[in-house]
Amino acid sequence: MKSTGIVRKLDQLGRIVIPKELRNMLEIEIKTPLAILVDGEQIILEKYQPYRACMVTGESSDDNVSLANGHIILSPEGAEKVMNELKQYMDNK
Structure with missing residues (x-):
């Protein structure tokens, strides 16, 4: 610490x-x-942070997905935002 x-x-x-x-x-x-x-x-x-809360939107829902052995939690909206940012990042490379 x-x-x-x-x-x-x-x-x-x-x-x-x-x-x-x-x-x-x-x-x-x-x-x-x-x-x-x-x-x-x-x-x-x-x-x-509530259990299974999206790391991007903060939304807690049963529709959220858990990735990387539970280290990443994304709502459908959060996943879409991440995908758009990744696409922009890859397009600029």
Whole structure:
């Protein structure tokens, strides 16, 4: 894990503020769901992604396909976007 060197204190309600620079860097916007994980003494925050959510559109559906042993999940719309971008990329080579 990479240290940011940023230290924050909890407020009276147990809240911390994630610095704007980190939110921008990680594309965390207002109302972005975050999962809270515990690993030993560490608390880990990560963007929450529902099971079988498309990596392009974020859509969660039974119509989504799983590729590369579950490492890539795409909705039909997401797959179409990826195919179009790949076609453009290959046409420009």
